[in-house]
Amino acid sequence: MPIQKTIQHFASLLANVLHLEVEVVDNQLLRIAGTGPYGQRFGQVPASNTVLLKEVMEKKQEVVIFDSRQNLLCQDCTQRESCRERGFIGVPIIHQQRCLGVISLVAVNITQLRHLREHTSMFIEYIRHISTLLAANLAVLHRKEPRLDPLLQRLVAGIDRAVILCDRQQNVVLINDRAREMIGPGEDALLWQNAVLESSPRQQTFLLRAGERRWRITGQFSEAENGAFLLPSACLPAEREGEAPEPAVPTIKNLIGESVAIRKLRRLVGRIAGSPSSVMILGESGTGKEVVARAIHRLSPRHDKAFVAINCAAIPENLLESELFGYAKGAFTGASPGGKPGLLQVANGGTLFLDEIGDMPQGLQARLLRAIESREVMPVGSSVPVPVDIRIISATHQNLEAHIREGHFREDLFYRLNVIPLWLPPLREREGDVELLINHFMDWHARRIGRRWAGVSPEVMKMLCAHSWPGNVRELSNLVEYLINIVPEGEVIDSALLPPVFHSHYFHAPAPKASGEGCAGVTTVADSAQSNLKSVERTLIEEALQRTRNKKQVADELGIGVATLYRKIKKYGLA
Structure with a gap:
């Protein structure tokens, strides 16, 4: 005892x-x-x-x-x-x-x-x-x-896994050899005598400070009566050599990553969150546009009011008007007896997120522009305007400037919505983030499904880092969910469990760079491979359609919306 x-x-x-x-x-x-x-x-x-x-x-x-x-x-x-x-x-x-x-x-x-x-x-x-x-x-x-x-x-020392032990004040008291190898071979043991692990329950990564050195570590964290321990699964330097320390960035739940692009995005979100100005989020499908929109709302003065999201591509045109603006009593056959407030009214005092804004019908574009300018909405079948106070955040993966030139999108509405543009980088341009996202989704899906996982083999991690990820973060999340469901519980995920497309891409991908370890040192997509993205996307859709003709199921599997799936089926002639 x-x-x-x-x-x-x-x-x-x-x-x-x-x-x-x-x-x-x-x-x-x-x-x-x-x-x-x-x-x-x-x-x-x-x-x-x-x-x-x-x-x-x-x-x-x-x-x-x-x-x-x-x-x-x-x-x-x-x-x-x-x-x-x-x-x-x-x-x-x-x-x-x-x-x-x-x-x-x-x-x-x-x-x-x-x-x-x-x-x-x-x-x-x-x-x-x-x-x-x-x-x-x-x-x-x-x-x-x-x-x-x-x-x-x-x-x-007898455990065949990286371990970092801390006391109650989160001062590091012990780092075993496996953890030292992960952090960096050859590090002076004396460096760890004053090391501190800084953590937060809301964060997926932990900052390890030792002298003037800093690392960002992802892993399983558990607290005990007299301290805590961390089982690291990924480690990246917190700062690049020669760079000045970056200013503090806000914590954004579910926006996982430590790449330069993501850290810049977090800082920008922190700066613009308090403004009432409209924001347009641009980026490929699956990059996490709604995650960023919700983060802006949570960090804004409107955080205690409603956040209302609507996908302009998922609602039929004849219903979208009544959904947005609502309708008065007896406005049309089948209408609710007491009328119905529109989403602009529901979002009063809060934030309205219009996803896939490029698919909004032109007739509704004019009504939305008027609502933004006058700060009031006119329900269908009503002659009395209703004042609203909303902040609009829109998102699209389309080139709206091209839509404007083609006459499919109103230029005046574009400038009203695009006051603050935010660009979300595709996953292939987020150096070092794939490994962090894999560990995040492994933990999240395992807890949601109720299973335990032991980790990912180094070979699988390299194969996933070398993948081009045409479906971006959504594709990665869906793959991890698939792996959690099929891997025997407690076993390490090996390459045999990956779909064939990952094997073919990996063996034709360029070799990793000589310097660096893990994902940060892997060339994800060569310039010559960029031209193959469309063929990759077509192959993924074609393989999914061969497994099932249920379009909703195919869209969920690929991590895209149903409307996007139909567009791509038509684009590649797969109907």
């Missing part, structure tokens, strides 16, 4: 790495540490499972159970029928032929049981190694020894 906090810290770390519950007891059956349902009653004998624990201690060897309710060892247990444990691996902690206690891995659900069955041998060898380290350190530690770093260092 004198070193209970250290063992508990390590048990939490072990559970995160192995995706199982962990329990540690001493040779008096007192629970020293545990996670999940075993994370309580420390210093007491567990209420259940003592039969298996005693078996491990008496035989001084491993015990593996996959059928707790039917196994002979459990027949005399009074709680056998109500037992929540589906599987059990117990490994003794042996020192000089004496059993000091037991480390056990427990599966409490079907998913964990399958995980336990598939990796039994590996888990046993792993825990044997950990128990040997633990026994060796327990033997030399004095009970009143105030410093626990030697024990933690030996335990964490």
Whole structure:
């Protein structure tokens, strides 16, 4: 018990790495540490499972159970029928032929049981190694020894994964060799003596400061009673060599990335958010235009009012007018008896987001222009205008200036909407962001679906970084969701799970640059490959249509809108 906090810290770390519950007891059956349902009653004998624990201690060897309710060892247990444990691996902690206690891995659900069955041998060898380290350190530690770093260092060094440990003040107390390799080989160990990990629950990345050096790290973060630990999955320098530190940028939820373009975008959003002026967001499909629009609203003085979004390409022309401007009582056959307020009225005091503004019918363009200029709307069938106070944010992937020349979009409306233009870079131009986005979407989709993931192999990461991503961030998110659904739980995603298009593009892509690691050092698209984007897009749509003729399902799979899908089907002659 004198070193209970250290063992508990390590048990939490072990559970995160192995995706199982962990329990540690001493040779008096007192629970020293545990996670999940075993994370309580420390210093007491567990209420259940003592039969298996005693078996491990008496035989001084491993015990593996996959059928707790039917196994002979459990027949005399009074709680056998109500037992929540589906599987059990117990490994003794042996020192000089004496059993000091037991480390056990427990599966409490079907998913964990399958995980336990598939990796039994590996888990046993792993825990044997950990128990040997633990026994060796327990033997030399004095009970009143105030410093626990030697024990933690030996335990964490035995984990085959990058680990950064912090105290309650988030001062870094330990970085293992795997983490050092990820951050940068050859870094002076003395550099970490005053390192600090700065984090926020709202951020997906963490800033590691050591002396004058800074890194941005993505990974799984967990807090324990006496500190916290981070399991890094990606690391990038916070500043480029020779560049002055960038000014602080606002936190924008879901706008993940540390590329120069994204950091400039965040700063610009922070500057314009407080203005009432109209904003037009430009960029390819799937770049995250609505994410930016919502960020502008959240950072504005209108944040406590409504944010109303409408896709001008998704609503039929005959309904779009009544949706935008509303209608009076009895305006037309089938209208609601009491009339209906339009979205411009619903957004009064807040923000109206008009997505795919380039697809708005010309007749409605004139009415929208009048509403913007007069700050009032005229519902369909009404003769009384309704005053509104709204900020309009519009978005399009189209070239509106070309539409104006062709007579498809009003020039005066364009200048009213395009007061503050924002350009969203395509994913292929966001150097280093693919890896951060992959880890973000892995974590987000895994939590949403209710599954655990162990990570992505280096080969897969390079293949994904080399991809051109014609569907941008939306395409990446959909791919990650697909992978989370098909990968066996707890296993690393390897290249065999990727669709064929990624293999063909990767093997024809240019080799990575000599300098740099990870995505930051991979040439994503060569100039000669730019001309192939259209053929790639056509192939993706054609393959999806071969799997199903359901246009909504195809659009969702490709990460584009249904209206966009129809345009591209017509463009490539795939009807």
